[in-house]
Amino acid sequence: MSPSTRPPSADAATAMGSVPRATAVAQGWIALGDSVAALSNGSGRPLARTIKLVLDPLVIRPGQNPHLAGSSLTPAHASELIRRIADAGDVLSATAHWFAVLKSTRRALRITDGNPQEKYFQRCFELARTLGAPDPATAEQIATAAVQEIASAGGENLMTRIRETVHDPVEADRLHNELLSAWRTRRPAQATITDADALVTAALNACGTDAVPEIDGLIDARAGSAAASALEGSGAARVLGLTARAQPRMPELGATASKRSLPLPFDRSVYERLFAVLSGNPADIDLDADEALTDEIARTAQAWELANEQSRTVMLLGVEASHALEPTDLLRPTNAHRLLRGRWDREAYVRRVRRLPADLSGVPEAIREDVHTARQGYLRRLWVRLHGRELRATQTPVSEVWNTLDGILRSVVMDQRQRLKVAISRGTEGAA
Known part of the structure; x- marks a missing residue:
């Protein structure tokens, strides 16, 4: 290690009356040598995740030893911290192996899926x-069980099984036929009441007050499903930002996905819709691969491409309330509109963006565009939120409608x- 990268010793720092904690940690760690290389960075110091996940919570324990936390x-305390790391040297070496x-x-x-340091440290x-250091006779079996258990808890196995299913030609053909059947038999819903607009207004007026929005009547009357029938018209769903097409059409089954290039909600393949949720925090999703795919295929052919009437009702309320984000001086009369517009x-x-020409606003082009199309962005996020909740078999409680x-x-x-902060810090409009 070069002098420029070697941490000052605790003794050297003592002359200044105190020892930086980072110096003590590095000194204690480097003394362990190559045995902990798998947990170290290029300069031989502990990785940030090693400190966060292993040293602090399991070795140094600053919560129980607050004198080692500053x-x-x-x-004296620096020497104690270094000694704690040294005493744990055998365990840390085995951990690295x-x-x-x-x-x-x-x-x-x-x-x-996931970062192995976060998952395995x-x-x-x-x-x-x-168990001590890995025993060649048993290490592979133990490691396989551990990796599979962690993967199952995090949902990787589910996404892996979904991936394997859609890549299987026989299964893919079966699922494609299910998709064709679901879309062939889809029918627009009709509301069973005539005063849905009045109920929507009343629910939005209750938002932000002590009253709970009354949406049971809308749910019972399938008003959310009926409102979705308007999306079949040319350009209607595109105006809401849910598709880039003139009107929604049957999605592909799909077999690949990337978070950086996910299409608009209604344009996503079945696989992309599941990937968007399962690649996040899927541990609380209790489905097997076939159930997840079959349920998602059915969902794509239903109103708002959502499965539950309560979700569709919240979508209906969001469509109405989000008029508050349109670039117009007209403000609709409900409390929800006023509160959203105020925020x-x-x-x-x-x-x-609204007041100044583009070249004078100082706001990057991408964000200016987002401001002008805020309603579409809002509704896309609302759909994604409701879709994720459906996959987790949770509903938006009536009391949480306004919070949502x-x-x-x-x-x-x-x-x-x-x-905007990132763009300004980089000093260029292209940063956004």
């Missing part, structure tokens, strides 16, 4: 504490703020 330590075994097993099982420490209008960048509608706008605003 950014600067007394010389277990991590290498689990990573190799992960590759052999063709598991690719603490399990490797557990194995090291209970939107409070954003300085929104006011600048308002939360979607908060999400839109926070995303745009962050992108």
Whole structure:
């Protein structure tokens, strides 16, 4: 290690009366040598995740030892921290060796989802504490069981099985026939009441107040499903930002997906719709691969391409409430419209985009476009939220309708703020 990368010793720092905690951690770690290389960075120091997942919670334990938690330590406390790392040296070495075994097993099982450090570091420490270093006679079996258990808990196995199913020619043909049948038999729903507009207005007026929005009447009357019939008209779903096509059409079954290039909601393949949810936090989704695919195929052919009437009703309310984000001086009369418009209008960048020419606003082009099409972006996020909840077999409680509608706008605003911050920090409009 060169002098420029070697951390100052605790003794050297003592002359200044304190020791940086990072220096003590690095000194204790580097003393362990190559035995912990799998948990170290290029300069031989512990990886950030090693500190976060192993050293702090399992070795140093600053919660139980607050005198070891500060950014600067007394010389005595720095020596104690270094000694703790040294005392755990055998376990940390075994942890590093277990991590290498689990990573190799992960590759052999063709598991690719998630960061292996995040998923395996603490399990490797557990194995090291209970079993010591890996035994060549049993390590492969133990590692396979551990990797499969972690993958199952995180949902990788489900996505892997879905991927395998859609790549199987026989299964893919069966699923494609299910898709054709579902779309061949789909029928627009008709509402069973004539005063749906009045009920929508009443529900939106209750938003943001102590009253709970009354949506049971809308659900019972299938007003959300009936409203979706308008999406069949040329350009209607495109106006709402749910498709780039003139009107929704049967999706492909699909077999590949990328988070960076997901199409608009109604343009996604069946596989992409599942991938968008299962590649996030799927541990609470209790489905097998065939159930997930069959349910999703049925969902694509239903109103709003959602399965539950409660979800469709929330979508109906969102479509109406999101008029508040349109670039017009006309404001609809409900409390939800006023609150959403108020939140939107409070954003300085929104006011600048609306008031100033593009070359004077100082707002990057991509964000200016998002401001002008805020309603479409809002409704896309609302659909994605409701779709994810359906996959998790959860509903939006009536008491949470307003929190959902308002939360979607908060999400839109926070995303745009962050992108604007990044663009300004880079000093270029193209950064957004």
